[in-house]
Amino acid sequence: LDRSGVPVGAVACAVGLAVAVALLGLVSPQAGYVIALSLAATLIIVTYILAGLAQIRRRTSGGRVVPGMAMWGFPLLSWLTIAAFAAVLLSLLATAAGRLDLGLGALALLVLWRLSGRHRTT
Numbered sequence: 001l002d003r004s005g006v007p008v009g010a011v012a013c014a015v016g017l018a019v020a021v022a023l024l025g026l027v028s029p030q031a032g033y034v035i036a037l038s039l040a041a042t043l044i045i046v047t048y049i050l051a052g053l054a055q056i057r058r059r060t061s062g063g064r065v066v067p068g069m070a071m072w073g074f075p076l077l078s079w080l081t082i083a084a085f086a087a088v089l090l091s092l093l094a095t096a097a098g099r100l101d102l103g104l105g106a107l108a109l110l111v112l113w114r115l116s117g118r119h120r121t122t
Contacts, residue, residue, distance in 0.1 A: 009115050017108075035104065042092075042105030045085050052082040 002008050025032035055071065056078050071078065092098030 010112075013112060013115050038097075038101040039104050039108055042089070042101055043108060045089055046105065046109060049082055049085045049089075052078050052085075056082075 021032055021036045024035065056075055059074060089102065092102045
């Protein structure tokens with residue numbers, strides 16, 4: 001974050017990905033659309049998994065729950081939701097296209113992680 005709270009790295013990464021997808025769309029519109037859609041879906045699923053894990057961690061560590069915002073069925077439904085999303089990701093391994101999608105999604109997450117600066121450089 002810069003001084004005003006803007007996540008500059010995330011914005012730069014999003015712009016870079018948008019430019020890459022636009023250039024891929026110029027070369028092959030069909031492939032560009034399919035790759036962008038698959039990548040977005042994979043990243044959304046991973047985001048939901050991480051949100052579920054964050055909720056479980058916060059609630060079990062004694063974090064304050066906003067009245068009216070508590071998820072019912074906690075923690076069972078949280079774990080079931082995470083398991084369902086993980087099953088969707090694992091089902092992608094059954095097809096060649098799914099493996100490509102999962103590989104590209106993993107690569108995108110790795111790039112985002114490296115750009116975030118939250119890794120050790122030792």
